[in-house]
Amino acid sequence: MRFFVMMIVTMCAVAGCVTQPKAGASLYQRIGGLPMLSRIANQTLDIVSKDPQTSRSFEGVKMKTLKESLTNFLCVKTGGDCVYEGETMKKSHADAKITTAEFERMVDVMRERMDVNGVGTKEKNELLRILAPMKRDVVTD
Numbered sequence: 498m499r500f501f502v503m504m505i506v507t508m509c510a511v512a513g514c515v516t517q518p519k520a521g522a523s524l525y526q527r528i529g530g531l532p533m534l535s536r537i538a539n540q541t542l543d544i545v546s547k548d549p550q551t552s553r554s555f556e557g558v559k560m561k562t563l564k565e566s567l568t569n570f571l572c573v574k575t576g577g578d579c580v581y582e583g584e585t586m587k588k589s590h591a592d593a594k595i596t597t598a599e600f601e602r603m604v605d606v607m608r609e610r611m612d613v614n615g616v617g618t619k620e621k622n623e624l625l626r627i628l629a630p631m632k633r634d635v636v637t638d
């Protein structure tokens with residue numbers, strides 16, 4: 498009997514009978530990681546840089562670099578293991594004097610891109626809740 502109990506205890510230790518509750522997956526993981534974030538960033542920037550409502554700020558901006566920077570930024574903000582080496586939101590947008598209307602248009606495009614690419618409602622709203630307070634740093638009007 499004692500041997501039997503010892504066997505069970507040993508097997509449990511090896512197999513992990515008492516599992517610790519796993520910490521919830523990060524938004525980064527749930528949203529689809531870097532492939533999804535880069536898709537959202539790239540598509541959003543392709544649209545807003547051509548849309549007459551928002552394009553003016555992007556004139557002369559290196560879009561490939563900006564796409565990479567926005568992707569890394571979103572990665573960090575959603576809990577991914579990336580390094581964002583860009584400026585603060587305040588500093589990087591100060592010169593462009595971005596309006597509330599432009600900000601709202603860009604966030605709308607991001608929302609639409611998340612829908613189109615199949616991001617879940619919960620994850621979409623979580624990301625939008627992260628972005629919304631940035632308005633005070635991005636917008637100047």
Ligand code: HEM
Nearest residue numbers: 551554555558566567570583584589599600603628631635
């Ligand atoms: C929540 C909304 C926004 C986020 C999260 C965001 C994020 C970023 C990031 C991460 C960068 C790169 C900074 C760097 O690499 O140093 C950037 C730059 C830039 N953003 Fe935004 N942005 C937002 C809204 C907007 C809006 C509404 C516009 C214009 C309609 C805009 C126009 C630009 C431009 C033109 C740059 C490039 C600045 C430069 O290189 O001189 N952004 N943004």
